Amino acid sequence: MNPPANSAANRKVALFVPCFVDQVAPRAAIDAVTVLRRIGCEIVFPDDQTCCGQPGFNTGHWEVARPCAEHFVRVFSRYDAIVCPSGSCTSMVRKHYPEVLESTPLRGDAVEVGKRVFEFAEYLVRVAGVTDVGARFPHAVTYHPSCHATRELGIYDEPMQLLRAVRDIDLRPLPNEGECCGFGGMFSTKFGMISAAMGDTKAGNIEQAGAEYVTTVDPSCLMHLEGVFGATGRKLKTIYLASILANTDGGADRGVNSPRRAK
């Protein structure tokens, strides 16, 4: 894609922080800010934003998803580029708002906003045209291609390119990488035992990859996997893509929902 907003002067982005990232995994968004600023982005955070509505949409509560979508469209319509540290929430806006807002006045605006919402790695590579952000991360890492980013948005090469450019990283292929980790939004609590079993299978594959860390473009998968690792007594660690990219020193514990431990 020809980068439309590639000049440093024009890298103005609005940050769309998913509700659970805001409340539970802020590190993911903070590290995204660090990386975006490093490549010269000017960032605004529209503070009336709340949730994209996916929890309602995915559970059949469209009566809840619809006002969330309308709220999102009203808050973000005025921005040219919107960056989101989650493939799944990006996909909700781009792929599902037109369905949720079918035959409502805001549908047209939603389609337009959808074209300007970018998942974080997608923004860096496809829009800003950057693959090397000057990161260093001397650890064995494997990439879990999260479902909605990979299959709904076609984002796979972008995070891989970004990871390959990280200094001293030991990037490991993940066996059966395309299988879901088991999070699935409310699925993770409605059918917790199936979700955890799926996480356990994923964990086994990560171990088989010989990785110390698993990373992806969706902090929600990592939140779930971190919980599964803990419950099954595994030493594996999770790290959101931006947190790897934010590192320039050598890395520390940046579990997706743990505050940075290293002082």
Next chain:
Amino acid sequence: MSAAAQEFLVNAIAKSSDLEHRALIQRGMLSYDAAVVKGKLRFSDWEAARDRCAAVKAEGIANLGRLLIEFERRITQRGGHVHWAENAGQANEYVVELARARNVKTVVKSKSMVTEEIHLGAALEKNGITVWETDLGEFIVQLRREPPYHIVTPAMHLSRRQIADLFRDKLGEDVKDADPGRLVAAARVALRRAFFAAEMGISGANFLVADSGMVAISTNEGNGRLTTTIPRIHVVVAGIEKVIPRMSDLAALWPVLATSGTGQPITTYSTLIRGPRSAGENDGPEEFHVVLVDNGRTELLANPETEEVLKCIRCGACLNICPIFRHVGGHTYGTIYPGPIGSIYTPRTKDLSEWGHLSYACSICTACKGVCPVKIDLPKQLLLTRRDFISGRNVKAAERAGFAAFRWVTASGGRFQLMGWLGRKAVAAVNAFGLSGTALDPMRAWTKYRSPMKFPKKSFRGWWRDNGNR
């Protein structure tokens, strides 16, 4: 929660924690994955092949009434009989009455999901007729008095050892070392006897070809040909959605069906049947009947949102790729059609309140959408099923209240910030008092199967207030 939902929960807990079962299924499915990847390489353009199949099936569905009548006309012209059954009861009654009138004692069946759906085998047995399933997998699960585990590979949940034990107990055949070749030979001995004893053969249909009035059947074991040619009566039982416009459409459908299901270039035996034995022919049945089964299908057809579900050709690809199927297995669903397609089909054609929970047994990973050979948007269909389940008020009061609160909270950034802060404080307090995972833990649905989340002191918003405008 419906009785079926409770049963699903209980069985899902048991199966997803059964490591042996999980390993067996995972191994089987990964070998399918590899075979399908290889099989697709034989196509110069796999996506174009899928598009063609999707278009053919869509055309069939769009012209269903006309094509079925064309099919019927051609079959009747050749002396065959076509019976239209609105539901399972009517279909079974027709076959049972026919068997009675012709003094049938033994029936052989080739593999057919629609006969499982209408429980035809049980209806015949209730009337004193002996029924032999002749597909090896179906034969095995029939001996175990079990429903099929998977729509293509009914006995994939069993090990060779288990099958050898079963044959020893039920057939009196002691197969040493559970050697697959000898297990097959043992089954063949029993089944050959049945083929030659049977007065009636019952098959399904993979496709009903309208322009030539033919029934297309795919099998891998040749049992389909024996079932449809040896007994003096052949009955085809087929869902009405099986009709396709033209013979030439099979050129697209047959290879794609086989590759999607098992990775094969084409199923071993592809059979086309056009009616009873005619004058001058040596083989074939004296009588030929086709039972066209509706059983809820016209309801799917009547709704523009759901009619695409009827495109399904029962290849099993969505079951094979489904990570939920891979962890709970086929029997847990409690339905004839398990996996993604079944979790749409069952609630839509049976009872949404009773079976709607199945549409939630899915992480919306969307892998099935990518493998469906006729391009049914399965994840979308699952989400639409959920939407209709909720609007039918099939929801616990607590969930409804929770979402009402969620709606209120997410209507403004200020409210969201305040409620988020309160929520994090509450969870921190629970964790501080060591109550994580107890009845007082608001996160217990999460922590039941996972270590507790470490909640940050500050939200991103809080951090942004301090560091955002540097």
